[in-house]
Amino acid sequence: MIGVQDFIRYYDWTFEYVRSEYGEEALQRYWGEAIAFNSQAHANGLIHAKGLQGMAQYWGHTLESEEAGFRTILDVDRFRIDMYDCPSKGFLISLDQEEYHDYCQHCMGWIKPIMDDAGFTIDHEHNHHGQCWWEMHPSGRARPAAPPPIRDDRDVRLRPNWEQEKHDLWLQSRPSEDAVQ
């Protein structure tokens, strides 16, 4: 059977299977449809019903149960996650497994469609080494298309191993090169 104990390895393999059989666009649709609105129906329900509070509730529970190294901040106008040690990516790194070339991309792949639908925009950056930050803001409020300032001394961007060769940055739910300035 496919169990949950080795789900991360299987998930990564599945990404590459879908990409190689059906193409990159099909993989994006898989995340944006099957994972966002079927697999993560509980997250979608919470975020639609409770907004920022729902995000805090969902990620607080999920990341704790996955024993992730992280912290969250719930503010009146944003929800923030600092991920210091992603259990999924960390597991794959420990096994030296990289079936799909950009495993981290799947998070934006399912979270963005939910946020679009629920009326939130995302600023996000990951370093492909198990570290990332996220900020979700209600849509429609004018904000600069730039990374936020360092929030406090627990901001993941202050971690000594934060700077890596390749970072992916998303601003206002778009890849940074496409973000509206």
Add this chain to the structure above:
Amino acid sequence: MANGDFYFAINATFYYFTERWGDDALVAYWQAMGREYLAPLAAQFRAGGGKAVARYWADYFAAEPGADAAVSHTNEDAVVIEVRDCPAIAWLTRSPEAVLHPPPHPMYCQHCLHINRALAETAGFVFTLEGGGGTCRQTFNLREQAAVSGSQEAAK
């Protein structure tokens, strides 16, 4: 990291394959998984025989949340897994959040058949599955032993 909610992702993936690409595509995906993703496990089974198969599945079911299964190594060449309460079907039907998700895919139980059959073939075993819907009996027989049993059955 055995988070039971991952069963929802597995089930969603099965739905996605059949809705977008059809039943055959889902079966092809499972077969590829058994042949390719599980190739290192097949090598382990081939090297370690029935003992390795039994140990692997005993450990595997012990680590799945809510699983109730017994693994017996009835003789040198045959391993029987009696699944009394499948952890995946249990989670997809009885967990608190099951009500928010689709029921188990109509072909859900077939993933064990197709993945394990492909795995077993690579490892030199023959896999059979009886039952489904939360309880089943899975058997790995060493291929030579299965051939002997088959010819004895035919002679009767």
